[in-house]
Amino acid sequence: MKLLEGKRAAIFGVANDRSIAWAISEAFHAEGAELAFTYAGEILEKRVRPLAEGIGSKIILPCDVTKDEEVEKVFATLKQEWGGLDILVHAIAFANKEDLSNPYAQTSRAGFHLAMDVSAYSLVALAQRAAPLMEERNGSIVTLTYMGSEKVIPNYNVMGVAKAALEASVRYLAHDLGPKGIRVNAISAGPLRTLAAAGISDFKSMLHHVAERAPLKRNIGAEEVGKTALYLCSDWGSAVTGEVVHVDAGYNIMGM
Numbered sequence: 001m002k003l004l005e006g007k008r009a010a011i012f013g014v015a016n017d018r019s020i021a022w023a024i025s026e027a028f029h030a031e032g033a034e035l036a037f038t039y040a041g042e043i044l045e046k047r048v049r050p051l052a053e054g055i056g057s058k059i060i061l062p063c064d065v066t067k068d069e070e071v072e073k074v075f076a077t078l079k080q081e082w083g084g085l086d087i088l089v090h091a092i093a094f095a096n097k098e099d100l101s102n103p104y105a106q107t108s109r110a111g112f113h114l115a116m117d118v119s120a121y122s123l124v125a126l127a128q129r130a131a132p133l134m135e136e137r138n139g140s141i142v143t144l145t146y147m148g149s150e151k152v153i154p155n156y157n158v159m160g161v162a163k164a165a166l167e168a169s170v171r172y173l174a175h176d177l178g179p180k181g182i183r184v185n186a187i188s189a190g191p192l193r194t195l196a197a198a199g200i201s202d203f204k205s206m207l208h209h210v211a212e213r214a215p216l217k218r219n220i221g222a223e224e225v226g227k228t229a230l231y232l233c234s235d236w237g238s239a240v241t242g243e244v245v246h247v248d249a250g251y252n253i254m255g256m
């Protein structure tokens with residue numbers, strides 16, 4: 001029997017086939033899960049729909065996570081079509097370009113709010129609606145973070161602050177939803193070339209830096225994040241909740 005046979009997963013955050021959420025989707029699909037996808041806008045629909053349909057997905061819905069009515073609609077549809085939900089993947093983040101290049105000290109109030117809303121609060125908005133669908137099903141929620149939450153990574157700026165809030169949210173959600181048997185975890189991935197990464201100034205030097213200094217002396221592959229998500233969202237991770245698991249070739253353990 002496959003690891004996720006009979007499981008139903010909602011995936012938020014596929015932009016294209018380089019997205020971390022897509023690597024996770026491929027890992028879940030290979031292990032027998034049925035998947036539903038959301039996309040953030042019409043332009044993305046053109047990229048997400050063919051990918052989703054290619055692996056047999058029948059539920060493909062618009063969802064800008066800053067709009068409560070779109071979020072509500074997604075979970076109403078999941079309830080109607082599936083009756084319940086086993087897995088939720090949250091792989092969403094956004095900050096204004098200038099806030100990922102100017103000094104952090106210059107972050108505007110509006111830029112701060114936007115990054116926090118899309119990148120941190122959205123997990124709470126999704127989890128609170130997913131939870132009623134996950135009861136009695138040992139549900140699992142997983143989000144994506146980056147070590148810019150723990151240490152200063154030049155240019156990551158407001159996103160590092162949003163990721164710190166996201167990781168704290170993972171712990172509070174794990175506490176709240178644990179009694180219902182729902183687990184909540186984060187994967188702290190090493191740098192990967194994706195659309196979101198393209199917004200970070202001098203991203204290339206982050207890749208070089210990691211390959212030089214990480215214990216494994218290399219960068220990671222998105223499929224390695226997929227495998228860790230599989231562990232966290234399957235029975236293999238049944239006693240793991242509230243954790244931030246680093247998938248970064250060990251980079252985060254280095255002091256010098």
Ligand code: NAP
Nearest residue numbers: 013014015019020040064065092093144191192194195196
């Ligand atoms: P990606 O392919 O660009 O995925 C980011 C996703 O967030 C896109 O689908 C994007 O849609 C979506 N998004 C942005 N604003 C949204 C909104 N208001 N409503 C709904 N969706 C929205 O990049 P990725 O690197 O795979 O990012 C996925 C997650 O991994 C993010 O949380 C990111 O911070 C995290 N992460 C990435 C790295 C890395 O190096 N790439 C490392 C660690 C963690 P649009 O394209 O329409 O904005």
